[in-house]
Amino acid sequence: MSGSQEGTDSESLIPPEVYNVIKRDVRDFFQVSDSEGRSSEDETPRLSFFSRQDSLDAVFSLTEDRVCSKPQDLLGHTASFNEFQMRAQEPLLYEAQMPDLKVESTEPDELPPDPVPATTNWDGEHGFDVTFPAAANSSSGTWTWSSPLEKLFVEMVKTCPFQVHVNQHDYEPLNIRAMLVYTSPHYIQFAVSRCPHHAEASHDSNKGCTQNEEFLQHIIRADHQNARYERSPSGRYSVVIPLDRPPPGTEFATLLLQFACLGSCPGGINRRTTKLLLTLETKSGKVVGRKALDLRICACPSRDRRQEEKKAEKRREDDRSSGVPPTKRPLTNSNNTLGVPLVPESKKVQLSLDTRPHQHGMQGRNDSRSNESFALKMVSAMQDMMQLMEFLRQRHPDVLNEYEQYRALGGTTLQHK
Amino acid sequence: MSGSQEGTDSESLIPPEVYNVIKRDVRDFFQVSDSEGRSSEDETPRLSFFSRQDSLDAVFSLTEDRVCSKPQDLLGHTASFNEFQMRAQEPLLYEAQMPDLKVESTEPDELPPDPVPATTNWDGEHGFDVTFPAAANSSSGTWTWSSPLEKLFVEMVKTCPFQVHVNQHDYEPLNIRAMLVYTSPHYIQFAVSRCPHHAEASHDSNKGCTQNEEFLQHIIRADHQNARYERSPSGRYSVVIPLDRPPPGTEFATLLLQFACLGSCPGGINRRTTKLLLTLETKSGKVVGRKALDLRICACPSRDRRQEEKKAEKRREDDRSSGVPPTKRPLTNSNNTLGVPLVPESKKVQLSLDTRPHQHGMQGRNDSRSNESFALKMVSAMQDMMQLMEFLRQRHPDVLNEYEQYRALGGTTLQHK
């Protein structure tokens, strides 16, 4: 622990409901465990904001150090982290808040390339969108789409149909590229590939396939004659499928994909959450649209969907009872607790703390508990830190690296334990 | 289904308790599933008496065809299959019944070699035995020995101490060889090796180890300076450790072993049960003692031990309520229902059916259910078939092959579905 604040104090100051909501959201967002990161079988995340050594308590006291060391009566905005998580999936909202940072309206070449692929939706001028057949949905067995979760659940190596919508009037020939990425900022840097077991040429799932060494590493398979399997220089696997024109009278073309590993595969995805990244590309490879879908490859799609939807319900319940409002709250420069303006570092961000009180009223219930405002302030601070990280990840991975080194060298403010 | 007997009939003729006990024992013994063998991820057992196509019902009607087609009032001996399974672990008993087939009292060279290693205990002239420290037992956490089950439960890559007893007065230098084998007759033919995930050189469990390609395949590791890792021509991995003399005043030497895969590893052991085979060998490699221990490598040894012991208790309960006596019953030529004398085929076994009524009284409760005698007869028949298989496996694998081909060609008596 650093400074004057004891780690256990931070917990005692927070009402348990709020504390639990914070814990829950940090866990889900980063996919770190309560005690010591994920199992030893994992790749070590390079981005170690919540490193192996940090218990959540330690992280919390760090937050206090940075944001709350001077007692103030901050009644910050209140929102749980999952709200932020949702925001990250809403580029339009994001863009509205940060006009300097048009993520998707410009050339894709401007985006941080391969190591950290963009996962924001962008319909583009072709009106790109992906939907699923309403029929057979949620009951068929081999796959099911959850609208409330916006998440697809599929069995391994079973064909799943994607309805690809592109403006009919446009006759430029286009491709769809499909790629998997990890959802968590901890893991998004790593390429998603098949586990050693399923990548063995002798495995059943590889019978009758091109016994190409590289192909065995591809989780995504396209049921299409002209599918082209690619491996990027950074090691990411994707498959490129020519976009067939929708049949006359139909407003979409159907894309057939399979996924050749389970989300639980040891040595592979290993229970990390994933997104399916579908990008619309010109024949020359220029990205003109993007859609990122949460994807879970599992043995029992319908059971797991039911389970996750129930869990999401419980989550909303907990939000309510902890006073954290479930409504989305756009983050702007005027309501963030970090004091770091939401502009890129290249534009001369001053990194000094800004601890001015925020004037936004509490949006949850305002009950009699004396610690409430502190607790909610904590939530806000954590939330902003996470958003900052996401921002850096997307815009300035180099800064994250720098930060990392800083921590590795035992930077005074952040050092603890 | 073959012949005049419908598969479903066989079930209806058997009291449910008895039927369930049969099913239970066949499943556990062969590790076949009720419907279609094990998961598709498996090696295909060459020995397919219960093949992928055979439901248990089909197998049952087969049994009737062969043994019970002529209605007879056979009140056969009654015993569940697990009794047989236990018998297989008792070579002395075995030998007493089949004096022509001294399994362990002769040169090991006479035994069916590598592809089917012997798993019978043999203390030999050195009084070879293996025990476990009584302390720390069942509570320590990383390993626990279950006396009732005669089974060792260990965590992966945790050191477990084996107390090796050898007559003190013998000064010949000896080795211990440790090897894993599958328990089920279906799988014992396959070498046990590490799963692809854990066999990757980059895996944590291989840090600081000889990065020898072969070593990565060894599940068993010995904490001993002079341990020698071997791979047999048939692909079985074992480790040979010089047997240290017991310290003066002690009657055993301590052998330290680790196991570098879980019993559940996909692409590896894959939930099949295993035995740890410890053989006492002279320096020239002659086997002079053997001990086979049931072994489960798992993440929660104590939980799983508790669970299996509870299950064994329930099993005895079911035996009792189904009228199948839990006592061991030696099988001899005079009480087997198969009509196949228990001598090797090389000694001119006639394979004709022998359906003479057996005079052995029922040993279980003799209640009013009309189907009881038929059901118990079924139990006997199945039991004998299983013993026959075990016998063939140990003594005449070539005959099993022949039988297999016979079935593959659609042998009339056995063919079904």
Place this chain on the structure above:
DNA sequence: AGACAAGTTA
């Protein structure tokens, strides 16, 4: 679909 199995997390 429900129950079980077995690694992981709390």
Place this chain on the structure above:
DNA sequence: TAACTTGTCT
């Protein structure tokens, strides 16, 4: 150690 997760069996 209990609860949860998630593949597999019934």
